[in-house]
Amino acid sequence: MERWLNYKQLTWLWLWLVLSALMIFIIGNYTTVDLLVADGMFDFNRGYFTERHTFLFATIMHDYAKNLLAAVWLALVVLAWIPWRWRPHWWSAEQQYRLRWVTALAVMHSGLVSWLKHQMPHACPWDIDRYGGTLPWFPAFSAHAPAMAGHCFPAGHASSGLWLSALCLCWLPQHPRKALLVAIAGLAVGFALGWCQQLRGAHFLSHTLTSLWLMCALLLCVLSFSSNGLAHHPYLKTIFHDSKKHTS
Numbered sequence: 490m491e492r493w494l495n496y497k498q499l500t501w502l503w504l505w506l507v508l509s510a511l512m513i514f515i516i517g518n519y520t521t522v523d524l525l526v527a528d529g530m531f532d533f534n535r536g537y538f539t540e541r542h543t544f545l546f547a548t549i550m551h552d553y554a555k556n557l558l559a560a561v562w563l564a565l566v567v568l569a570w571i572p573w574r575w576r577p578h579w580w581s582a583e584q585q586y587r588l589r590w591v592t593a594l595a596v597m598h599s600g601l602v603s604w605l606k607h608q609m610p611h612a613c614p615w616d617i618d619r620y621g622g623t624l625p626w627f628p629a630f631s632a633h634a635p636a637m638a639g640h641c642f643p644a645g646h647a648s649s650g651l652w653l654s655a656l657c658l659c660w661l662p663q664h665p666r667k668a669l670l671v672a673i674a675g676l677a678v679g680f681a682l683g684w685c686q687q688l689r690g691a692h693f694l695s696h697t698l699t700s701l702w703l704m705c706a707l708l709l710c711v712l713s714f715s716s717n718g719l720a721h722h723p724y725l726k727t728i729f730h731d732s733k734k735h736t737s
Contacts, residue, residue, distance in 0.1 A: 491716050491717055491718060492662070492712075492713075492716070492717065493658065493661040493662055493711075493712045493715075493716075493717040494661065494662060494665065494712055495662075498665070499709075499712065499713055502709055502712070503709065503713075506702075506705055506706060506709055509702055509705070510702060513695060513698045513699060513702055514630055516694070516695055516698070517628060517629030517630050517693075517695035517698075517699075518628040518629060518630045518631055519628075522694060522695075523628075523629065523693035523694050523695050524619070524626070524693075526687065526693070526694045527614045527620065527687070527690070527693060527694075530687060530688050530690065531614075531620050531690065536621050537620075537621060537690075538614070538615060538620070538688070538689055538690030540688040540689050541615065541689045541690050542689075546685045546686075546688055546689050547689065550682065550685040551646060551685065551686070551689075554649070554650070554682060555646065555649045558649050558650055558653075559649070562592065562595055562652070565588055565591060565592055566592050568580065568585070568588055569585055569588035569589045569591070569592045570589065570592075571585075583718055584659070586718065587658045587659050587717075587718075588659070590655065590658050590711055590715070591652070591655040591656055591658060591659070594652055594655040594704075594707055594708060594711065595652035595655065597707055598648055598651060598652055598703060598704050598707055599648050599649075599652070601703055601707070602643055602644075602645055602648045602700055602703065603645065605642070605643055606640050606641065606642065606643065606645060607640055609633075609640065609641075609642045609643075610633045610640070611627075611629065611633065611640070611641050611642035611696070612624040612626075612641055613641040613690065613691050613692060614687075614690045614691070614692070614693060615689075615690035615691065616641070620690060629642065629693065629695040629696070629699075630695075641691070641692065641696065642692075642695075642696050642699065643696050643697075643699035643700040643703065644683045644686060644691075644692045644696040644697040644699070644700040645700075646682050646683060646685075646686045646691070646692075647679045647680065647682050647683030647686070647692075647697050647700045647701065648679065648700050648704070649679075649682060650675070650678040650679035650681070650682045651675065651676060651678070651679030651680075651700060651701060651704040652675070652679075652704065653674070653675030653678050653679070654671070654672045654673075654674075654675030654676045654679070654704060654705075654708060655672075655675070655704075655708055655711075656671050656672075656675060657669065657671040657672035657675070657708075658711070658717075659671075661712075661717055662717055672708070676701055676704065676705070679700070679701060679704065680697060680701055683696070683697030683700060683701070684697065
């Protein structure tokens with residue numbers, strides 16, 4: 490199987506993934522970083538998160554950004570899954586194959602985050618008694634009270650931008666440095682969206698970091714266990730070659 494990256498690169502990435510998981514676990518369970526960050530965003534004198542209802546964060550960075558990124562994803566879905574009869578001549582089968590992985594990763598990550606949110610009882614900062622709510626605070630990865638039903642972990646809004654990191658597949662394996670920059674840029678967009686929600690009191694830092702880690706884990710699984718083209722996918726290769734015969 491032809492790989493997106495060589496074994497050495499994959500080994501380093503898996504090592505970083507494991508170390509980052511350990512770091513997030515320590516931050517969420519054995520430090521008060523979540524509370525310290527949230528404290529800095531909460532006005533204890535007035536008793537609320539000052540950015541919770543501002544136009545910039547509540548409307549532009551939440552509603553508008555989410556809708557814009559959803560539109561971008563839909564446009565990529567059209568390019569990725571357009572029937573061969575309508576595929577532009579400049580859009581190759583290899584590019585379409587890679588973009589299918591990008592759109593699929595977006596769905597997988599969003600679905601995984603959504604499923605976890607419904608399973609987890611973690612409360613949002615604005616629901617914690619420390620910030621005017623009614624629920625007690627617990628470390629992110631510790632046992633929570635059965636009565637809690639916050640469903641706030643991991644961060645959902647961040648996932649609307651984190652999938653952009655999967656676009657790095659379009660530059661592999663020929664341009665690994667460009668691919669790395671694209672991946673970092675996509676993760677930065679997702680983290681920025683998660684940070685905006687933290688400013689509003691919707692999430693703790695560990696929530697955002699966990700969503701980011703899950704995206705990295707899914708992407709790394711694709712890089713490790715799939716090929717980078719059609720050469721080792723006989724069924725897909727047959728489809729694309731048949732399409733060429735019909736168009737010629």
